[in-house]
Structure formats: structure tokens, C-alpha cells
Amino acid sequence: MKAPSKISAGTMSALGVGWFGILFFWAFYSGTMPLFLREFTDSKFTISLVLTLAGISGCIVPPVVGFLSDRTRSRYGCRRPYIFFGMLGVFVCFIALPHVQAFAAVIFVSALSYFCMDTAQTPYMALLPDITPAHQRSTASGVMSFFGNVGLMACFFLSSRLWEEYRVELFYLVSLITAGCTLAAIALLKEPAAPVVQLSARANPFRHLRGLAKERNAMKFFLAQFFWWLGFWVVQSFLTLFMVESLNVPEGKALLAPFTATVLQTCFVLPFGLLGDRFSRKRILFCMILFWAAVQSLIGFSHTYTQAIVLVSLTGIPLAAVGSVAYAFMLDLIPAGRTAEFVGLGVISMAAPQIFGPMTAGALIDSSGYPLIFPTAAACMLIASLLTLSIHTNGTHEPAPAALAPPEAAYKRAS
Secondary structure, three states: OOOOOOOOHHHHHHHHHHHHHHHHHHHHHHHOHHHHHOOOOOOHHHHHHHHHHHHHHHHHHHHHHHHHHHOOOOOOOOOHHHHHHHHHHHHHHHHHHHHOOOHHHHHHHHHHHHHHHHHHHHHHHHHHHHHOOHHHHHHHHHHHHHHHHHHHHHHHHHHHHHOOOOHHHHHHHHHHHHHHHHHHHHHHOOOOOOOOOOOOOOOOHHHHHHHHHHOHHHHHHHHHHHHHHHHHHHHHOOHHHHHHHHOOOOHHHHOHHHHHHHHHHHHHHHHHHHHHOOOOHHHHHHHHHHHHHHHHHHHOOOOOHHHHHHHHHHOHHHHHHHHHHHHHHHHOOOOOOOHHHHHHHHHHHHHHHHHHHHHHHHHHHHHHOHHHHHHHHHHHHHHHHHHHHOOOOOOOOOOOOOOOOOOOOOOOOOO
16 A cells, blocks of 8 residues: 555544544553452452453454455455454443353453454554555654553543442443544544555465565564563563552552553653654664663662652653654564554564563562562563664665655554
8 A cells, every 4th residue: 555645643643543542442451351350250360361361362363354454455445344343343342241240251252352452453553554654654653652642541540430430331431432432533544545566365374474584674573572562561560569569559559650651651752753753763762672671670679669650650761662663663674565464463572472471470479579570571671672773674764854755565553
């Protein structure tokens, strides 16, 4: 697909509206779903297994849906059908979930909602490179991340206000905002025409998978992304427990730590987006991941709540860089005509850490206590920074001039 030479701030904002809805869903998943599942079982391990289904879905569904989306030719486009039916599934699942009584059924409906979300999310992420020229992709990613972060904060705030007295209504609200914002976005956004050179709808997926080894720079990026998100989840999964059990911070106060990081992240996503379109995306990522590693290693030395909250807040800066620059950098590395397919592959490198990060952290804490998880996270991010440095851009955007003619296709996903 050929992107236009330039898109407006309104088009970027329309992309952001859909991302607001998608991250509203994931905020509910990470913050409120554990409380809902606790009503059915006291086992934290069982709750973690149900939540892990989202990571498993993220490793399986996106590459398949991305492969199919790139090869779909319909009067409604190649992205809209998957987004529409995926969001319809999310809407139905979340309307039904608070009324389900049996725990086995809760597990099934929850898993189905993750499946539907991944079906919609992968093609939605592919819309950005479809409609955005190369020299605006960091800015567009920054706008999307800004809207998404506002969605995170809005869900956290509404959940804290509504959960205790209006649980069923909160599920309704999440389903309405998630599906409504995303469907409104695709109604406003116009998909470009299908590429002149079309990929065969009957192409063998295994043949394409075998060919991935040739895309070495893209594979290096996915591996780097795996390691920085692994480091993130090693700490994030047990951050509030660390503050409660090691620093004797009240539970309500401990919950402010990830919130402050999100606030700082929201403040920096747009500046990083603008920088990514003017300077080397690779260098920005390398420096920010190194900074991330340093901050993560220091959190473990915190002795007071103030020290911990300041350091945790600083992690919002590299998170903003990843949200604005990393996606655009991926788009520079992928082959033409396989946008959503590579979006799906990128999702795997973000979803797998959601499985292995908490497991790694739990094992380390059980054996050696909390202090060991912080240098482990820093080591993962150091590996990620070295992998990023080893990527060859082959003359792609490093940086791109404003008049650069955009390539015909590109890639993305999200975090």
C-alpha cells in the first residue's frame, strides 16, 4: 500500500482515538481483571494462569491475522473486516463476562476476549504505516501513544471509582469505550488502495516463515524488543509488592508508582515522536534503553518511598521513547507488502515477555528475595541495547528528510 506524502494532525488524532480504546481495555486487564478473578479463586497462581492467556493469545493470533490481513482484498479494505469483527467479539465478551457464574466459563470468555482483541489490534496497528509516510511515523506513533496513555489513566481512574459499587456497569463501560472508540476511528480513517503488486492469498505461510531468516535486521529488532520488555515485566509484575513488603508502603500509596510513570510517559511521547522524525531513531532507542537499564538497577537500592517513586517515575521517559520511536524504527526495517504480517511477528516479541517476565521474577523472589530482580531487568535491557546497536538500517530513515518519498509498505504493533 502506498502511503500519502503527508497526513494531517486530525488523521493522527483519529488513529489515537482507536488506540485510546484499545489501551483502555488493556488497563482494565492489568489493573482490574485480577480483582474480578479473585472472586472465583484465592489461588494467585491460578489467577496468573488466566491472565497469562493474554500472552499466549498474543503469541499465536497476531502473526496469523497479520498474514491473512495482508492478503485480504474486499470492498471494505484489508484491515477493517478484522478490526470490526474483533471489536464486536470484545464487546460481546465484556457484556457477558460479569454475568458468568462458573469459573471455567469465566476462563473461556476471558480467553475469547483476548483472542478477539488480538484479531482487531494487529490490523489496527498496521493502519499507521498504511496511511503514514516514513518521515511522519515517529510523530504519528507519538500521537497514538499520547492518546493511549490517556486511555490508561482514564481506565485506572474510573475503575478506582466504580469497581466497588458498580462492577457490572464498569464492564459495560469498558466494552463500550473499547469497541466504540476503535470503530469510530476506522470509520474516520481511509485505507489506501491495495498495492499494485499483490501477494497471493493462497501463499504458503510456512514458506514465508522460512524466509524470515533473511530479514536479519528485523529479527534483531524483535529480539531486542523481547529483551527490553522482558526486563520491564520482571520488575513491573512485582513492583507494588516490592514497595509494600520491602519498603512498608501502604497498598494504596504503592499503586501511585506505576501511575506516576504513566504520567511522565504521557508528557514525553510527543517530544520523542518529533525527535524521531528529525534524528536517528536507532540512536535515540539505544540511549534510552541504556538509561532504562541504569534506572531499573537503581530502584533496588531504594530505602524510602520517595526514592522509589522518583526512580520509578523516571522509567516513564524511556517508555515514552519506546512508544514513539520503536514502532517507527521497525517500519524502517521490514520488507514491502508484508506490513500486518510483520506487525503480528512484532506482537510475539512483546507478548512472550508477559509470560516469561513474571515467571522469572517470581522464581528469583522465592529464591533470593526482591533485590535480585532489578539487576536482572537491567541485564535484559543491556542486551536489548546492544542488539539495537547491531542493527543495520541500510540507508533507511536515519534520519529522513521531509521530502523523502515513502516506501510502499511498512510495519507495526504495540506495549
